[in-house]
Amino acid sequence: MKNLYAVVLLYNTKIEDSITCKKIEESNCKNLKIIIIDNSTKNLKNEEICRNKKYQYISMNGNKGLSISYNVAIDFIKNKENADEDDYIIWLDDDTELTKQYFEALNKAIDEKPEIDIFAPIIYGQDGIIYSPNNARYIKNKLIKNEDDIKNITKYNAINSCLCVKVKIYNDYRYDETLFLDQTDQNFFDDMRERNATFYTLKTIIHQNFSQRGQNLDPKKMLMRYEIRTKDIMKYGRKKISSSFKSLIKVCGLALQMGIKCKYLKITIKCSLIAIKMFFINIKNIIMRKNK
Secondary structure (H helix, E strand, O other): OOOEEEEEEEOOOOHHHOHHHHHHHHHOOOOEEEEEEEOOOOOOOHHHHHHHHOOEEEEOOOOOOHHHHHHHHHHHHHHOOOOOOOOEEEEEOOOOEOOHHHHHHHHHHHHHOOOOOEEEEEEEOOOOOEEEOEEOOOOOOEEOOOHHHHHHOOOEEOOOOOEEEEHHHHHOOOOOOOOOOOOHHHHHHHHHHHOOOOEEEEEEEEEOOOHHHOOOOOHHHHHHHHHHHHHHHHHHOOOOHHHHHHHHHHHHHHHHHHHHHHOOOHHHHHHHHHHHHHHHHHHHHHHHHHHO
16 A cells, blocks of 8 residues: 655644644554644644644644745655655645544545546535536636546646546646645646646545635735735746736736625735736746747
8 A cells, every 4th residue: 555645734823722633543544654743833832732732743834835845844754754756645724524534535645546646536615516626727617527537537637635646747847836725736737738748536425514605704804815926926827928918917806806706896906916926027037038
């Protein structure tokens, strides 16, 4: 049985309060090795708890974002843990309602389909919509209507949460560290499709609460969150003029949507201005690269 390295990214959460960590312990999955990547901005004594639980613990000494944290975890697994290239890494948030069935389905699929590089479960949001996997599109991914539509996905795309990736994928791949939080999964799957990686959807369901899709959102917190999202979306589109333009449209649309939802149009105004500024920086850099 292959080793599964469960990498849990904590952010200002105590391990004993992490839904993910609780569910991992309840799973009784025997081939699971747990690695905690702590992005917390305050000391919550997680290192001591990890030591007692025999988890591996890595402090990022502040919030370094997803991409840098993922790369640190990959280096740790490949170097200190000496992982076999046919072992697997599972990427996890700290608040995911994992199930025992997820690990059972994953181990079964790995045994039956050793040729597969990337496994993803079916993830429903709190609104009953399937958000992952989906068909990748630039401005808005095309969501599937029901589980039977998974077989019709042509540009396979999925979210980071609960994604299981074969270690060998990372022999020559690093996450783009210019992306702090958003678009890391989108960019990863763009790259994996170009590399002809193989994908498989697990026949198991995960229910996820997406904070930005909830009700009674805090306008000021959403402004901070959307500033991060704006910058990541614009950086994602920095390689081509057409992509940068699409990113600008996407950001402005999302910012307008969230501004209306929160009844706080400062989200729309501020994020749109950030996006416009970054759009012209992108264009300038693209032109300079072409003229070299």
